[in-house]
Amino acid sequence: MTKKITIGMFQTGGVRPTWKMPGREAEPNFTDLGYWTELAKKCEAGGADFLFLADSYGYPTLNGSIIPTSIERNVQFSTVDAQMLMSAMAAVTSTLGLVTTVSTTVEKPPIVTRQYRTLDHLTKGRIGWNIVTGSGQAGSALLFGEPLMPHGDRYAKADDHVELSLKYWEGSWQSDALIADSASGTWADPAKVHEIEHDGPHFSAKGVLVTPPSPQVTPTLFQAGASEAGRTLAAKYAEAVFLAAESKALAEQINDIRRRAEENGRGRDAVKCLIAGTFRVADTDEQARAEHEAQTEAVSLEHAATLYAYFTGIDLLSLDFDKPIPAAAANGDNGRTNVERFLGENAPTVREILTEFRANGVMGRPYLGTVESAVDQAVAMLEETGADGLLVQPEPDGSHDVFFEKVMPELRRRGLIADAPAGTTLREHLFGAGHKLLPDTHPGARFRR
Numbered sequence: 001m002t003k004k005i006t007i008g009m010f011q012t013g014g015v016r017p018t019w020k021m022p023g024r025e026a027e028p029n030f031t032d033l034g035y036w037t038e039l040a041k042k043c044e045a046g047g048a049d050f051l052f053l054a055d056s057y058g059y060p061t062l063n064g065s066i067i068p069t070s071i072e073r074n075v076q077f078s079t080v081d082a083q084m085l086m087s088a089m090a091a092v093t094s095t096l097g098l099v100t101t102v103s104t105t106v107e108k109p110p111i112v113t114r115q116y117r118t119l120d121h122l123t124k125g126r127i128g129w130n131i132v133t134g135s136g137q138a139g140s141a142l143l144f145g146e147p148l149m150p151h152g153d154r155y156a157k158a159d160d161h162v163e164l165s166l167k168y169w170e171g172s173w174q175s176d177a178l179i180a181d182s183a184s185g186t187w188a189d190p191a192k193v194h195e196i197e198h199d200g201p202h203f204s205a206k207g208v209l210v211t212p213p214s215p216q217v218t219p220t221l222f223q224a225g226a227s228e229a230g231r232t233l234a235a236k237y238a239e240a241v242f243l244a245a246e247s248k249a250l251a252e253q254i255n256d257i258r259r260r261a262e263e264n265g266r267g268r269d270a271v272k273c274l275i276a277g278t279f280r281v282a283d284t285d286e287q288a289r290a291e292h293e294a295q296t297e298a299v300s301l302e303h304a305a306t307l308y309a310y311f312t313g314i315d316l317l318s319l320d321f322d323k324p325i326p327a328a329a330a331n332g333d334n335g336r337t338n339v340e341r342f343l344g345e346n347a348p349t350v351r352e353i354l355t356e357f358r359a360n361g362v363m364g365r366p367y368l369g370t371v372e373s374a375v376d377q378a379v380a381m382l383e384e385t386g387a388d389g390l391l392v393q394p395e396p397d398g399s400h401d402v403f404f405e406k407v408m409p410e411l412r413r414r415g416l417i418a419d420a421p422a423g424t425t426l427r428e429h430l431f432g433a434g435h436k437l438l439p440d441t442h443p444g445a446r447f448r449r
């Protein structure tokens, strides 16, 4: 492989696993600002293109109540608000892209557009929005006191949300509307600041985004959620997608997104496809395997089932372990990616799904072995799937230390990493210097005045 790859670092706003590691309990954790600023500094020093903080209001529920294991073992449970961390991380970095999630099901366009525009200013163009309809939907719906929205409606709402958000970002201000002339006391030209109008199936508005244009105008748009409807949304709006599955399924998803992006007039390369990558390296292949097995052993069946219920609303423990998920259980309105992943011709049994979730969660099999062999596996995965880069998962203690100390130098040695991220904005890191704004082929461009 010769092309340069994009490297994003994955974290959640959740608890760092050191709380349950004897001797490490007292280390700074997710409620310490210093933990987050150090993390951002390390990612920048290590040469990553961006740091992504996943986020959701959801938590694991079944039958209308939180699952006690979630609370007791902290399975997708305690987090802080990831977006609140972004400006602190921006203050201690100067090139690192910063990406976080806001769900289109939960937050409204005027809030989302103002938040991300503010962050785009504060980061000088390094912010990205991960658009999701939201994992842990059942919990999120209960929390907000709303019925669980049908899956298709959630994605229709997401489409409407993004369209209105793009109108605010691209259509409110002409690029030369801001005057800020102290002599005449003129802030902005009223003829060049526009009230946008929107009358969609889920959102209606007539208004102005009052925050002036920021370096990227529209933040770099990411998307996660690989169901059929999720891929449709990605092919229409996303500039980068986060994906996690087995190699064959990933190749199909990536090909599908690229084909649809092309059909939408955006071109096959308009969407950077980034795959979740977990590295588990040790001095020998055997040692890496043994360590991974020991970590898997430490995950109980209840833990794995709680995690699965969070993403899908399905209680695997109530099903026949020796059969695949029955069709009746598979048709729910929670997240679909981790249901669709285990259906079809060679569908695994419930027992096999639980085994997979104990070992690898939603992120797929790790690249396991010595540094060289783990990087070989990652490169093979990139080649087989045609992906553009990796979204690197944390290590068992929640850090990325081994990745930056060992894996990144090996990727560099193989010529897969650029010397430094391109340009100054996140969009340029992904698409090259000069690509600060949405391209003209993006649907958001038609709202420009």
Ligand SMILES: Cc1cc2nc3c(=O)[nH]c(=O)nc-3n(C[C@H](O)[C@H](O)[C@H](O)COP(=O)(O)O)c2cc1C
Pocket (backbone or CB within 6 Å): 053, 054, 055, 056, 101, 103, 130, 132, 133, 134, 135, 136, 151, 224, 225, 226, 227, 228, 229, 230, 242, 243, 244, 276, 311, 334, 335, 336, 337, 338, 391
């Ligand atoms: C690498 C990766 C990161 C993700 N990050 C988030 C996130 O931060 N918040 C969230 O709600 N969903 C996230 N998701 C996607 C959810 O799993 C998805 O929104 C959910 O499954 C619903 O979409 P679906 O029905 O298309 O699966 C992520 C997925 C992947 C693969």
